[in-house]
Amino acid sequence: MKHWMTTAVAALALAMPAIAEARPVEFERAARPAGGAVVLPVGKDGALSGLSQDADKAAKGAIAAAIATAGFKGEAGKSLALYGAGPYSAVLLVGTGEGAKSAQDLKTYGGVTAQGTSGWKTPVIVVVPDAADVAQDASVAAMGAQLGAYNFGKWGKPAEAGEPAGGLTFLAKDAAAAKRTFDRDGAAVVAGVSLARDLTSTPSNIKSPDWMAQQVVAAFEGVPNVTVTVMDEAAIEAAGMGALYGTGQGSARPPRLVAVEYKGGKAGEAPIAFVGKGITFDTGGISIKPGPNMWRMRMDMAGAASSAGAVLTLAKRGAKLNAVAVLALAENMPDGNAIRPGDVLTSMSGKTIEIMSTDAEGRLVLADGLWWAQETYKPQLAVTIATLTGAVGGALGPDYAGLFTKDDALAERFLKAGEASGEMLWRLPIHKNSLAAMKSDVADIKNGGEGAPGASVGALFVMEWAKPETPFVHLDIASMAWENSGNATTPKGAVGYGVQLFDEIARGYEAK
Structure with a gap:
């Protein structure tokens, strides 16, 4: 495993509000x-x-x-x-x-x-x-x-x-057995979902990349078999993560990369890796978003939050496998130092990216996060999860997250896990024409493609950083991360979508 320079995490200066304890x-x-x-x-x-x-x-x-x-x-x-x-x-x-x-x-x-x-x-x-x-x-x-x-x-x-x-x-017919099951499994899921919801709900004037990193460190304090690594902006730059660093360079609050590693399986066994988009606020950068509903961009780090929440669930229930959450955290702001359309960034893999829109930033941070995860952990499965495109909501509405993979067996596994967990997925196409639309004259790839389906373009861009030997799935949860009116198990606001799905996926790997 390669070792990267990390920074010590400062004492918590701004904690989340005292969330009401779960009803007993x-x-x-x-x-x-x-x-x-x-x-x-x-x-x-x-x-x-x-x-x-x-x-x-x-x-x-x-x-x-x-x-x-x-x-x-x-x-x-x-x-x-x-x-x-x-x-x-x-x-x-x-x-x-x-x-x-x-x-x-x-x-x-x-x-x-x-x-x-x-x-x-x-x-x-x-x-x-x-x-x-x-x-x-x-x-x-x-x-x-x-x-x-x-x-x-x-x-x-x-x-x-x-x-x-x-x-x-x-x-219950067997009250003692029901209590054991809840204490071992149910309470762990609630803890993971609650962490994801807490982080996603926090206002972005508080939720800088560093603040979120600190909260994740605090959430795992004392949890057995877990190691949390935080990379600061100097370590990110030194590692060559130009896509992650470039995304955050327009903000006065610099980027972070956080890895939460849980070792519950056999020593040396490859982990499953959840790589989450963690844009702590997304203005769109120089390609600034329209004003209506921009306030909701506090939730543009929901993929990272759910990745951390999933590993918290696995650790608290003592899952018999190894897992890691990689959180690629940045704030996308239109400062004088921000990246511009037409700029070229060099990612950690060496692949260069022509910026067509600074509002297509989630795929940039995922590119470096996914490559780092593969280089560092050589996972048996890598999953990227992100509030990536508005297009996925246009295609699927608020009922399904978009599932993208080239592996039919993995697609079937994730679709079944979605049904079992209640976090539903729908497989969407990836086509070579979408990749062709991202061909650049000045770089290896553009971060957008005119005339191509937006959700598929985003997914195919991220797939360019998935190694051929790595089983890979991309999830676009843009229409699932925030509940506008609330339902029986999700009050209005942050959903924590992905925690229950990933727990179900992990159970399948444990059963191997």
Whole structure:
């Protein structure tokens, strides 16, 4: 392994706000709740079964009567709150439609439960629906509850005073097994997603590349089997990373490259590498963006945040493999020292790049980050993840991230992992004509191509830095990193997209 000059990380000067602690969860053996506040699953057309039906009997039919009166159809993800129904002080009815069929259905059930009972100050008993082929239903629902209850809060403001919401107790056939599964796996996923959301949500006047590097160091303090390396701008320049250095040279806050290495597998075994775009704010540089919605460019480092979050999840659950997150961090600003359209940068690989647009900067930092990761770790899989192009949103909307790879088997593996994790992917094409559009007269390649599909051009550019021997996937998450209205497991704002997907991918490699 090559050794690079690194810089010591300064003491934290500006920490993130005190994020509210995750709502506590417990597990008990499944039985009809005797009283108090409860959550009950309701099937299609308001059907009650199992413990929900038993609870209605205890309430002398009051729950079924309320369902009929309200016209509640039990649609998946919908809910209805009742108060004073028989022995129950409060009842939240959560629809399951045709029934929970996947882990994602259970996470949605848990998220609706947490959000629908957020104002309840007493402990809440949660009856969990069964889902076919899902082990430990209650544990998965509890994970969804904590994901759905996430709250970044307001910067610089203490958490709102008042009594917190009551804890959630999930009923399980084997409560001890459900708790073990949650403590080992569910809590680790929540920690990784929360880290990614916290970093992405932080305002960019605070979130410089150095600040983000410091936060990542702090997040992994004391986590076993993890080493964090931070390269400052001098080390980046010395390593020949002209694309990363050039992207950040217009900012008064210089770039950083961070590597979070987790060793949970066999000694010497090649890791899987997640390389994340980390533009801590993107003005577009000299090719400045239009004003509307530029504020959201605080989230242009979401790929880097999710890469770090994924490795935190793997480390906290003790995954039996080696993994590394490489965060290529820079701020893209239109200073007098910024790069210009028409400039030529030399990347770490020696490949030269003609700049067509300074707003196509994410692919620049990924080029050097990916090459460095391959040179340093020789990974058995390399994945780049980035809020790279607006074009991917035009193609896929807010339902899928774009998946690009030349490897059909890898594509199938990632598509299945997307379905299992609930972080959906859609494979998009790469074509030689898109690469031809990036042919440069003065450099090896241009960072854009006129008339070619934007998302595919971005992906093909990054692929130019993937070595032939490295299995490689590129993910464009530009339309998935920020939730404008919120849903059951993702409150409005930063999503942390990629953490659950990468955890699922890692499980496949662990099973080899």
